Amino acid sequence: MSKPVIATTSLAGCFGCHMSLLDIDERILKLIELVEFNKSPVDDIKTFTKAVDIGLIEGGCCNSENVEVLKSFRKNCKILVSVGECAIMGGLPALRNGIPIEECLHEAYVGGPTVQLNKDGIMPNDDELPMLLDRVYPCHEIVKIDYYLPGCPPSADLIWEAVVALVTGDPMKLPYEVVKFD
């Protein structure tokens, strides 16, 4: 029997959740015995090459590219897991929610106290750039998400327990210290 396949991505995140995944230490050897990785920054596979069992999503959706990637994950993965506060509720990027997008861009590129070199007040406007959304969306507001792992980042133990539980079908062991929102 072939091994279960995992894919991961970082949308509007900081890669902290991926770092936490790597923080499982020597269990990474067990992980490689247990599963095979497909599209993921971990192995640098850029596109889905087969059907995936578990998709781990880091980060919320702040632009059109995030939405596209998230939808392709939903299409190609049997189970989708929101990993971390950003995927669950937008996280720090969502601090801009409620503030009009023009105001955000103006602060970042024109009026902000650290803006010095942009004398002409140019804002990024290349067609190649993904469009910013009106606000940052939690992943489950864009597609159906099956499971949630809170934390910033979720502890390595939580990610490990969740992945093993999903792969083996065994119940998760969740001591109190493991589930945290920060």
Next chain:
Amino acid sequence: MSDLIKFKIDGVECMAESGKYIVEAAADNGIFIPTLCNMKGVKPKGACRICTVRINGRLMTSCTTPVTDGMEIESHSEDIQELRKSIVELLFVSGNHFCPACEKSGNCELQALGYLYQMMVPRFPYEFPLKPVDAKSAKIIKDQNRCIFCKRCIKTIKDEEGRSYFAFRNRGHKLEVVLDEEMGNKIDDATAQLAMENCPVGSILVKEKGFTVPIGKRKYDKAPIGSEIKL
């Protein structure tokens, strides 16, 4: 000493002084009923509804209901736990509770209740309301994003003449708890510190203080809220 009476919580025989509020009577018997707006020694308000229990088939707030002889209280049944969890979730979505960036994280009662009920994601959509942060006072930051309107600061933080430093302003969805500008500038360090401690969330902060206790050593890092009550 007033008379001792008998009552039951989830079938467990308990004893308490007559007239005590259920929350306190339960705590005396080693049973934890979660609270947010309630504070020991302050007149209860029954605002947050986290302490809801069922008595005679009716849902009541146990912080405002005195215990009576022979009372049978249902507190930890599945549907009441679910109700409390939904209140926690509503509070999380109706404000902007960014735990990773909050100075109160680890010491926050709302967050601790999220842990207690293993809230992985709120079932309600996030509102992301636009709310101001008031940092005009020399000593205190009042972050409206995190306020849950428990009224604990209004009721407990007062000057020598009994005037509250904090007050409600506006009504309905515009309601906010504000710090009086003039009094806020005169507030002394001890009172400011008390205001921060009495706030169940991170809405009242003392300026230039925060993240003093490292992760892993904060109040709710190792043991859930209410563990100090359990006998």
